[in-house]
Amino acid sequence: MAELTSIRERVKAKPADTLVQAYYRQSVPRALEQAFTHEMQVHLAHAVMLAEREIVSRASIARILRAVLDLADAGPSALDVDYSQEDLYSYVERHLIAAIGSEDGGRLHTGRSRNDLNVTTWRMALRQSLIEAMEALCALRQSLLARAEAHAETVMPGYTHSQHAQPITFGYYCEAAAAILARDFLRLEGALAHVDLCPLGAGALATTGFPIDRQMTARLLGFRGLVENAYDAVSSRDDIHEAASALAVCMTNVSRVAVDFQAWNMREHGFIELGDAYSSVSSIMPQKKNPQALEHTKAAAGTVTGALVAALSMSKNTSLSDTNDGVTAPNKPVMEAASVTRDALLLMAGVVDTLTVHERTMLQAAEDGFGTATELADVIVRATGLPFRTAHGIVARTVSAALDRGLRAAEITADDIAAASEGITAERVLLDPAIVAEALDAARNIHVRTVSGGPAPELVRAAARRGAERLAADRQKIRDVKGRVEEAGAQLKRKVESLLAASGTG
Numbered sequence: 273m274a275e276l277t278s279i280r281e282r283v284k285a286k287p288a289d290t291l292v293q294a295y296y297r298q299s300v301p302r303a304l305e306q307a308f309t310h311e312m313q314v315h316l317a318h319a320v321m322l323a324e325r326e327i328v329s330r331a332s333i334a335r336i337l338r339a340v341l342d343l344a345d346a347g348p349s350a351l352d353v354d355y356s357q358e359d360l361y362s363y364v365e366r367h368l369i370a371a372i373g374s375e376d377g378g379r380l381h382t383g384r385s386r387n388d389l390n391v392t393t394w395r396m397a398l399r400q401s402l403i404e405a406m407e408a409l410c411a412l413r414q415s416l417l418a419r420a421e422a423h424a425e426t427v428m429p430g431y432t433h434s435q436h437a438q439p440i441t442f443g444y445y446c447e448a449a450a451a452i453l454a455r456d457f458l459r460l461e462g463a464l465a466h467v468d469l470c471p472l473g474a475g476a477l478a479t480t481g482f483p484i485d486r487q488m489t490a491r492l493l494g495f496r497g498l499v500e501n502a503y504d505a506v507s508s509r510d511d512i513h514e515a516a517s518a519l520a521v522c523m524t525n526v527s528r529v530a531v532d533f534q535a536w537n538m539r540e541h542g543f544i545e546l547g548d549a550y551s552s553v554s555s556i557m558p559q560k561k562n563p564q565a566l567e568h569t570k571a572a573a574g575t576v577t578g579a580l581v582a583a584l585s586m587s588k589n590t591s592l593s594d595t596n597d598g599v600t601a602p603n604k605p606v607m608e609a610a611s612v613t614r615d616a617l618l619l620m621a622g623v624v625d626t627l628t629v630h631e632r633t634m635l636q637a638a639e640d641g642f643g644t645a646t647e648l649a650d651v652i653v654r655a656t657g658l659p660f661r662t663a664h665g666i667v668a669r670t671v672s673a674a675l676d677r678g679l680r681a682a683e684i685t686a687d688d689i690a691a692a693s694e695g696i697t698a699e700r701v702l703l704d705p706a707i708v709a710e711a712l713d714a715a716r717n718i719h720v721r722t723v724s725g726g727p728a729p730e731l732v733r734a735a736a737r738r739g740a741e742r743l744a745a746d747r748q749k750i751r752d753v754k755g756r757v758e759e760a761g762a763q764l765k766r767k768v769e770s771l772l773a774a775s776g777t778g
Contacts, residue, residue, distance in 0.1 A: 319380060
């Protein structure tokens, strides 16, 4: 024991290497900015528990609570940070001891370790960041659902392999994007559920001999439960890996929408126009209106993907134990990923809310792009009983001939189909000109696709309404978590005030 004490004192007394200090100059300010408030909450909850379990005297705890509250009010600038220590707590403890003496200040750390303290603090910070990202995701979903309802009949080309495929509507596209983001919410909700578990009381890795109450501190900090196994609590970071994964999947989905919007915003398409507030101008070319917000969103998706790779890479070759590289280091990229995701989602919500939809341009492109060819083949099958593959061949030949003649899809006639069928069928395919015209009408193509999940306007509007109901339920889930955390904070405040009042220092 004497030898261990000697080592500890030697390490503390010797200034950190210049390069080590350079690392601390990055990590400590980040903790001061992102974790300070949460760490103050952890100190208060732990101190209250120590008093209620009679592990530390209430008089001593009252002095500790007053010092922590004073520090919380003063903010992180009150700490004497010289970058000789690696984490926020070291400066907090030094500050408390300087403020109230080692007899009291040195008792706050009873029954815990920096290991469980730090991971608890960062889980609280990540919990808040995930909630903010989920709220932003809900805002984007709302914007897309509003567009889905408003543009359920705005016909446009649907694409596969970047080529005209079949007519859809802009509302149908927006409803599809909203449905994807609804699943992203579920992924983030699952990640939040695993982040929202309290490691405090795990100690360094094997709890403590003091009769602490882990459930009490978990409740006071608003967690929904415990990371029960103490070794698991301080060694694992699958919570942050899962959060990074959910964020990366979400931003990948949002980036794909941004890619489409950027293409449709081009003059060559002219389907939409971004609002001025979400665009920028060229420094030299006065006619330019650059889709700045979409480019930022796509870049943000790359940042978040990088954060996932970084977090996994930091942990994968570390032992299952508390380590800086495996447990602590992933906080930086993933916390950044959460804030980047939040901002990008809010940015995209603004894009969707303010963009102009050029409905006539969309419809004309749908009419010119031969996207109605599939419906024409279906009509041949229904009218003649021919196999679909045969009808497919007839329409392919019909479209090829129309292109050679410079015809638009709507200009194809029943005679063109009959001519194309020669050599494919035993008899010429003779269709009623009226049903050919209907099949080649892009808008009618939309209305006849009433199979569940199709683009028929009534289906899109119904799906948008269901999406809005689901969105309302998801927002309630967020409110429930925030309410639990806020109520826990209020309860903690009442207990702190009660202890201070009882000691006469309130």
